[in-house]
Amino acid sequence: MARLLEGKPVADKIKEELKRQIGSLKKKPVLASIQAGDNAGSAAYVKSQQKTAQNLGIEYQLHNLNQGINEAELIKFIQKLNSDNTINGIIIQMPLPSQIDYKKISQFIAPEKDAEGMHPANIGKIVFGKANILPCTPAAVMELIKETGVDLYGKEVVVVGHSEIVGKPLSLLLLEKFATVTVCHIGTSKAGKLEEHVRKAEILIVAVGKASLIKGDWIKEGAIVIDVGINRLGDKIVGDVEFEAAEKRAAWITPVPGGVGPLTVTMLMRNLVEAAKLQ
Numbered sequence: 001m002a003r004l005l006e007g008k009p010v011a012d013k014i015k016e017e018l019k020r021q022i023g024s025l026k027k028k029p030v031l032a033s034i035q036a037g038d039n040a041g042s043a044a045y046v047k048s049q050q051k052t053a054q055n056l057g058i059e060y061q062l063h064n065l066n067q068g069i070n071e072a073e074l075i076k077f078i079q080k081l082n083s084d085n086t087i088n089g090i091i092i093q094m095p096l097p098s099q100i101d102y103k104k105i106s107q108f109i110a111p112e113k114d115a116e117g118m119h120p121a122n123i124g125k126i127v128f129g130k131a132n133i134l135p136c137t138p139a140a141v142m143e144l145i146k147e148t149g150v151d152l153y154g155k156e157v158v159v160v161g162h163s164e165i166v167g168k169p170l171s172l173l174l175l176e177k178f179a180t181v182t183v184c185h186i187g188t189s190k191a192g193k194l195e196e197h198v199r200k201a202e203i204l205i206v207a208v209g210k211a212s213l214i215k216g217d218w219i220k221e222g223a224i225v226i227d228v229g230i231n232r233l234g235d236k237i238v239g240d241v242e243f244e245a246a247e248k249r250a251a252w253i254t255p256v257p258g259g260v261g262p263l264t265v266t267m268l269m270r271n272l273v274e275a276a277k278l279q
């Protein structure tokens, strides 16, 4: 039976270290959070970020912009925050009004204030092994793997999902640790090869968003299984892996909820502290 790889205890340890680092900064770090329009979709995230920031001694500034804002106005607002020396990091809350292209406007955040670690300049630094600001979900996955004590060097790691926010940057971080990385995606599934790849994974990371995509009996005995997926089934939240069957075969498995999720906000705050140290 697998050991549970829970996010909260790992997050708590990192938060203790962050508190120490924040204590040695000259001033309290400031995170500016931009919300535009209807806030229902991002309300829970903002609340959780506010709470974490407060506990760590970070100032959280919430900027509510109106639903009708256009891209040029939003870019101007971001540029104002970029040039404000009192602000260390910027985050844009999703969803945005339909007239705003997130990919376009997020590139206007100064790379040194990119709290989400998604600016092309920061993603590019991962390729050169020089990143200190990392995309939050991939960074959370790396922390969970570290927690198992397993060395990634030469391990067969299979990542399912190749999105820009999870699978692609995560694959680069894993390569940096000399893992042998296989990245699976819709093409792999359509070619009927997903099971074959998953079966060889010593470490399996799944970030797709489809409940039961990964069958429990595909899991290699003794594998580490990190399930990033979030799927609502009625009033239940489940991941992408069949948990009950998978936990009988794996050595470590993340619960959903309670695995990757609790760590991502902590990674956001870690980026902010890194940003504050760099500025």
Ligand code: NDP
Residues within 6 Å of the ligand: 137, 160, 161, 162, 163, 164, 165, 166, 167, 184, 185, 186, 187, 188, 189, 194, 207, 208, 209, 210, 213, 228, 229, 230, 231, 260, 261, 264
């Ligand atoms: P995306 O929809 O952007 O990406 C999903 C990926 O899965 C794509 O690469 C897609 O390929 C691939 N895919 C779709 N269907 C299949 C299939 N049948 N077999 C193999 N691959 C497939 O999602 P995200 O990366 O943003 O998120 C993935 C999941 O992780 C979601 O459930 C999301 O809610 C969750 N999540 C959880 C977080 C947390 O903190 N716990 C944070 C971020 C995400 P293609 O694009 O080619 O179709």
